[in-house]
Amino acid sequence: MERQMSDLPGIVITGISGRMGRMLAATVAASDKARLVGAVERTGHDWIGRDLGEALGGAKNGVIVSDDPLEAFAKAQAVIDFTAPAATLEFARLAAQARAVHVIGTTGFEKEQIAALEPASRHSVQIRAGNMSLGVNLLTKLAKTVAAALDADWDIEVVEAHHNRKVDAPSGTALMLGQAAAEGRGIDLDGMTESGRHGITGARKHGAIGFSAIRGGDIVGEHDVIFAAAGERIVLRHIATDRAIFARGALRAALWGQSQKPGQYDMIDVLGI
Numbered sequence: 001m002e003r004q005m006s007d008l009p010g011i012v013i014t015g016i017s018g019r020m021g022r023m024l025a026a027t028v029a030a031s032d033k034a035r036l037v038g039a040v041e042r043t044g045h046d047w048i049g050r051d052l053g054e055a056l057g058g059a060k061n062g063v064i065v066s067d068d069p070l071e072a073f074a075k076a077q078a079v080i081d082f083t084a085p086a087a088t089l090e091f092a093r094l095a096a097q098a099r100a101v102h103v104i105g106t107t108g109f110e111k112e113q114i115a116a117l118e119p120a121s122r123h124s125v126q127i128r129a130g131n132m133s134l135g136v137n138l139l140t141k142l143a144k145t146v147a148a149a150l151d152a153d154w155d156i157e158v159v160e161a162h163h164n165r166k167v168d169a170p171s172g173t174a175l176m177l178g179q180a181a182a183e184g185r186g187i188d189l190d191g192m193t194e195s196g197r198h199g200i201t202g203a204r205k206h207g208a209i210g211f212s213a214i215r216g217g218d219i220v221g222e223h224d225v226i227f228a229a230a231g232e233r234i235v236l237r238h239i240a241t242d243r244a245i246f247a248r249g250a251l252r253a254a255l256w257g258q259s260q261k262p263g264q265y266d267m268i269d270v271l272g273i
């Protein structure tokens with residue numbers, strides 16, 4: 001029997017006017033596996049109450065931009081959320097109330113905020129990753145493998161570059177890569193991190209994992225994991241040239257989440273790698 005449009009999982013996108021919100025709107029609209037049923041922005045934004053298609057500069061699509069997340073989530077099977085940490089904490093609670101899958105792309109969380117996401121995952125599927133692309137998730141595996149093969153005489157440095165509007169550092173991806181390297185080396189990343197070097201810093205701490213951030217122009221996202229030893233260097237690199245890779249990953253997660261039990265997941269779970 002042919003599948004009706006209304007049988008497809010309904011998706012709500014939060015932060016709809018943002019860089020990722022717009023990319024997600026295009027990705028869901030182009031998909032034959034999901035349909036857009038809601039779009040959320042912060043209260044006071046000038047898109048609230050407007051037809052999304054028109055707000056994006058095209059034809060009407062019948063989705064009205066809302067600042068009432070609970071009402072929007074109640075109509076959806078999944079929420080795709082690339083906003084800001086405080087907003088995502090609230091959306092986690094509301095997604096759990098609506099029993100909707102919550103795909104979290106937001107980065108820049110404090111440790112306590114990550115812990116505060118857990119209670120909602122007892123009632124909803126929560127999928128969170130600092131990077132939703134296949135390439136970066138594969139790179140975390142490689143970083144872990146390389147770190148496991150090398151001793152602490154190989155200095156590990158994570159260098160990331162992003163556009164000049166990015167508000168958090170190190171990037172969520174850099175933290176994923178640093179965490180993977182720490183796991184490979186069998187150390188706790190906390191207490192073994194070096195970042196923001198400036199002035200007379202003293203020599204590099206033996207065994208530390210370093211983080212550096214570049215911000216400029218319209219760089220979508222670039223990450224190097226450098227393993228540097230006396231006389232040689234290994235560099236693992238990912239370059240994102242199109243935000244569509246993150247949006248496609250997020251939509252894939254939203255669909256995958258439809259058949260999972262409540263709990264916390266990441267993109268490694270989704271991709272099965």
Ligand SMILES: NC(=O)C1=CN([C@@H]2O[C@H](COP(=O)(O)OP(=O)(O)OC[C@H]3O[C@@H](n4cnc5c(N)ncnc54)[C@H](O)[C@@H]3O)[C@@H](O)[C@H]2O)C=CC1
Binds near residue numbers: 016043084105108
């Ligand atoms: N995990 C991944 O693969 C990726 C993650 N990101 C992360 O996604 C987040 C957003 O990135 P961009 O789209 O570049 O930022 P952006 O600043 O362009 O968009 C964020 C949007 O969220 C909206 N927003 C903030 N608070 C809100 C609230 N309470 N209710 C509704 N909307 C709210 C803002 O108004 C804005 O439109 C960042 O944390 C970024 O690091 C970005 C790209 C890929």
Ligand SMILES: O=C(O)C1=N[C@H](C(=O)O)C[C@H](O)C1
Binds near residue numbers: 166170220
């Ligand atoms: O803010 C961005 O743009 C990006 N954020 C994510 C991160 O913090 O790593 C993913 C990607 O690099 C783009």
